[in-house]
Amino acid sequence: MSALRIGVCGNGTVGGGTIELLRDQASLLASRAGRPLALTRVGARRDRDDCPLGDVPVHRDLLEVAQAEDVDVLVECIGGTELARDLVETALRSGKSVVTANKALIAEHGNALLALAEECGQSLLCEAAVAGGIPILKALRDGMAANTVTEVSGIINGTGNFILTEMGAHQRSFDDVLAEAQALGYAEADPTFDVEGVDAAHKLSILAAMAFSTPLNFSGVFCEGISAVTPADIQFADELGYRIKHLGIAKAHADGVELRVHPTLLPKDALLANVDGVLNAVRLEGHAAGETVYSGAGAGRLPTASAVVADIVDLARAGAEPVHCLGVPVKALKALPTLPMEAVSSAWYLRLQAEDRPGVMSQLASCLGAEGISIEALIQKPPKAAAATVPVVVLTNTAREDALRRAVAAISALPGITEPHCIRIESLD
Amino acid sequence: MSALRIGVCGNGTVGGGTIELLRDQASLLASRAGRPLALTRVGARRDRDDCPLGDVPVHRDLLEVAQAEDVDVLVECIGGTELARDLVETALRSGKSVVTANKALIAEHGNALLALAEECGQSLLCEAAVAGGIPILKALRDGMAANTVTEVSGIINGTGNFILTEMGAHQRSFDDVLAEAQALGYAEADPTFDVEGVDAAHKLSILAAMAFSTPLNFSGVFCEGISAVTPADIQFADELGYRIKHLGIAKAHADGVELRVHPTLLPKDALLANVDGVLNAVRLEGHAAGETVYSGAGAGRLPTASAVVADIVDLARAGAEPVHCLGVPVKALKALPTLPMEAVSSAWYLRLQAEDRPGVMSQLASCLGAEGISIEALIQKPPKAAAATVPVVVLTNTAREDALRRAVAAISALPGITEPHCIRIESLD
Structure with a gap:
């Protein structure tokens, strides 16, 4: 020929x-x-x-x-x-x-x-x-052709995964590892696209369009980067049985699709939790094939x-x-509404600094309870000498994002509580 | 249309x-x-x-x-x-x-x-x-089309993986878990095809043919099942940083291909080591794409x-x-020689029972050394009261199979050493 x-x-x-x-x-x-x-x-x-x-x-x-x-x-x-x-x-x-x-x-x-x-x-x-x-688009287009795909999630930015992996392995700060990633050529001189999640959002919008047979919707992707994740977060997550990964997540529901990129706590036994360094991995959930996971080099x-x-x-x-x-x-693609983040549900990791005095924990629990959010796990470390506040970490049950935000606003207003920081949790099951 | x-x-x-x-x-x-x-x-x-x-x-x-x-x-x-x-x-x-x-x-x-x-x-x-x-054949045929594929390895029998996972998680015997797998419908009434590796050999021969553009060669696959693996092996492997999986492995070398199915020690941080239960996973090594791994439901x-x-x-x-x-x-397929197992190299896990008396360990090391095999790690447990022998576990460096077999034959002939049992180790890197 x-x-x-x-x-x-x-x-x-x-x-x-x-x-x-x-x-x-x-x-x-x-x-x-x-x-x-x-x-x-x-x-x-x-x-x-x-x-x-x-x-x-x-x-x-x-x-x-x-x-x-x-x-x-x-x-x-x-x-x-x-x-x-x-x-x-x-x-x-x-x-x-x-x-x-x-x-x-x-x-x-x-x-x-x-x-x-x-x-x-x-x-x-x-x-x-x-x-x-990773031939992930062919897996979706050809391998999953018989499936109604309900979820695509993945580690789709190698730079971010490298930074989180290094932060966790050696208790290093975000800025420190980012500088190394730039020196190694993993991160651009202007790292915004990678660390703020824009690159992952680009890729997620392509995966979601293919998975759900819907037009590309990059502007609909909620995007949160990894620059606010601290070595302490990674350490606390580890104690609680989780690793922190920067995920792109697209889920199809009857009333619309979730499209979001953000740091995520994953149970340590999830395959994606074990994909480290510059590697990428994508998990598909199909109604017939079930869960399939694909990993490999995301760049190079x-x-x-x-x-x-x-x-x-x-x-x-x-x-x-x-x-x-x-x-x-293209004419067979169906536009689907994007769910606002307020309507998205997940479990939550909440870290804050609390004054070490009676009543603080009870007020914290009350703020969550008022929004119907219960505490699944809690870590409170003994105060270091002369430290005015102690770190407190809470894992919640699954809650809508608007409810969690209201609870965190109420918690932030409490006397003696500062620096609340939230990370979403996914079980990937 | x-x-x-x-x-x-x-x-x-x-x-x-x-x-x-x-x-x-x-x-x-x-x-x-x-x-x-x-x-x-x-x-x-x-x-x-x-x-x-x-x-x-x-x-x-x-x-x-x-x-x-x-x-x-x-x-x-x-x-x-x-x-x-x-x-x-x-x-x-x-x-x-x-x-x-x-x-x-x-x-x-x-x-x-x-x-x-x-x-x-x-x-x-x-x-x-x-x-x-798992759309693994499409990944090979389409996704890896630009690659010279040098290796395909995988957990390609869910029944065997379920049995090994259960044995490890609950210290149960092979026979005990097999009976449960049969009751659950994971294993056939005659489980030979699954547990002796024939099913995996069937699949490996298909993967290898596609990976290396060579005719199917089922009869060339070396095949060893999991029935000789004990809970103690899984425990010792764990202590040494490994998990035991039943793998199909095909590697292309300049002088021929390796085609083998057998229990294998994998480092715990290898992705395949973390694929449990009835799941399957396949790892491809392409000259351009590098390592990619695909996991999901292997049956159902x-x-x-x-x-x-x-x-x-x-x-x-x-x-x-x-x-x-x-x-x-078909006319573009090239027949490739299959390497005899004697010519295949891997590192080894060697378990045996030794009498607890001076000189035994030194003789054991001599038998290995005489074949140019060195000891990378060793576990010898203290004797239980009244036990005549103690279990000894040795990890070797990479050795040709014929050399290892000669060494094990010599070890078996030593007074005070019984029940030698060998399992291959793969690093998958």
């Missing part, structure tokens, strides 16, 4: 890895794809020593690649959402399918781009945009390129048939 | 679950498959109350379903290898693709059946044959049916293009 002709835009980490795999695995890929995968064009603003291209033509104007006659599939690895969007639109309108690793692009402009792809009779795939080398040159090339193989095998990125045509 | 017409043979656990999903998920499936999936025929030796069929015609002669004009895809859920083989061959020769959950059939006759499928221009898929609801009505129906959706999406079960056409 004739070769599938690939144009890769971007020759950095992911683009360079993709070019490497297309070259080094050419024979294997031809066998698996049923036809050769030929790199015909590269778009790059500058040459790189770590990405030798042989005699493949290089274009400084990336849009030329998106329009080249000898390109069937455009691979977008330039990142960002401005030029990338232009590039993808141009490629689709020029009758090329597109493979991208760009989660921000899909999360923010995916609805329009997927509609455009269908209009143009092309495919737009993005396996590499979520959880790097070859893991991400592995996902990009797997998408190219999918396109090669599909031939003229477009592959629907979200598993169904 | 016109419906894909399905004939299901077998209305028991998996067949019944498949029929249930095709009926209850019809609308979702039509959307995801791009065309309706219509159940047109059922083959079953008797009706079952738990599998209502509405007005779908039922055939007592299963071969009629395999030849029916209004069947595009035959689903084989009858089990066994005699009639099932006949049924699958008949369907393929009649121009139907086949989906099967039958690991024994594929492991033992897959090479001939896959060749026949290609000859007939049809597909033969078997996602449900390995690890139930709906998890297995979820995999069957996912295969049907694959066929519906592929249209006229055959889907190659092993990722490449």
Whole structure:
């Protein structure tokens, strides 16, 4: 069969890895794809020593690649959402399918781009945009095809997981570990996207759209980062049988979907609680398959390129048939209401500083009880010499977020109680 | 698009679950498959109350379903290898693709059946044959398409994992837990296939064929069951930082492949070490994606049916293009030599009973040292009152199996040493 002709835009980490795999695995890929995968064009603003291209033509104007006659599939690895969007639109309108690793692009402009792809009779795939080398989008789209998926949760930001793991293993502060992560290249100079959860929210919106056959809804994702988690929180959680992970969680209910990214206490025996360092892991709950968990490298040159090339193989095998990125045509997606966080229920970890005098604990319990929230576990440490206050940690039963917030407001108003800090708990069962 | 017409043979656990999903998920499936999936025929030796069929015609002669004009895809859920083989061959020769959950059939006759499928221009898929609801074959075939896969290992028999988990959690004997597993329906009345590793060997041969693009080689799988594992082994392993799991392991080396099923000590922080009860989990090592791990329900009505129906959706999406079960056409498979177990290397756990007298430990160490094997860890418990011997446990460094066997033979010949028992150790890194 004739070769599938690939144009890769971007020759950095992911683009360079993709070019490497297309070259080094050419024979294997031809066998698996049923036809050769030929790199015909590269778009790059500058040459790189770590990405030798042989005699493949290089274009400084990336849009030329998106329009080249000898390109069937455009691979977008330039990142960002401005030029990338232009590039993808141009490629689709020029009758090329597109493979991208760009989660921000899909999360923010995916609805329009997927509609455009269908209009143009092309495919737009993005396996590499979520959880790097883990084929989680294919697991959802293909493996879970018979399932009504009710929940997707996961550790989908490796930087955040690395920071929490290091904080817990060595009792180090967030700032200290973040500086190391930046030195190691795990975290960007501006770490906001990673540590404040924006990156995870991008990915969660893609997972949720696919899981629930609903349009992408990035702006509906509640987002809380990990910068407020302290080594003490990790230590208290450990004493109570939990680990703290930064999770993206999407749940489908009869009245809408929950979409949220936040630090989460997980029971130590949950598989996700045992996924450490820069690894990612995603848990799916399907009505038929039950719980399945997928873990692996969430980033990196070859893991991400592995996902990009797997998408190219999918396109090669599909031939003229477009592959629907979200598993169904865009017109079959159903908009679902997003539940406000006030209506979301979970159990809670509540840490605060309390003056060590009679009556404080009873008032604390009363504030919770007034909202129908009961205490499942409690830690109060003996006061250190000369310390005016002692840390108190409470685990509650499952409560609606609005009730918990009212209770915490009342607790904060109590004399002798300061610094209340809350973290949600998930059982993942 | 016109419906894909399905004939299901077998209305028991998996067949019944498949029929249930095709009926209850019809609308979702039509959307995801791009065309309706219509159940047109059922083959079953008797009706079952738990599998209502509405007005779908039922055939007592299963071969009629395999030849029916209004069947595009035959689903084989009858089990066994005699009639099932006949049924699958008949369907393929009649121009139907086949989906099967039958690991024994594929492991033992897959090479001939896959060749026949290609000859007939049809597909033969078997996602449900390995690890139930976990879409592990799709992960290998599609997700890892860009990878040279060097290793597949996994907990691929839920019954065995349940037994080992229970033995460890409650210090119960193998026989005791096996009886419970039989009462719970997890283990067959004749548990040989599960506990002696034959079932796992069937599945491993399928995983290895797909991972390494090589013909199925069930007879090449070394197979050791779990019946010799004792609660004491699990306890000693725990003290040394390990858990015992029954693993299937396939590794590709330059000079051939290892194919083996046996009890294995895993470090407690390995993800597979934390997969308990009837769950399955498979770990893939790809040159690009690195390590990815997949876990979930390895058996059961709906998890297995979820995999069957996912295969049907694959066929519906592929249209006229055959889907190659092993990722490449049969003619592209390359026979690889199987390494004899003597040439396989691993670290070892060695337990024995030793007389509590001077010189025994030194002789034991000498026997290992003579084969170039060093001791990495050792446990010797104080003698119980009146006990003539004490248990001794040794962990060795990595050694070739033939060297270890020679050392153990020498140790067994020592006066005062009895009951030597060996278990392999894998680090999975």
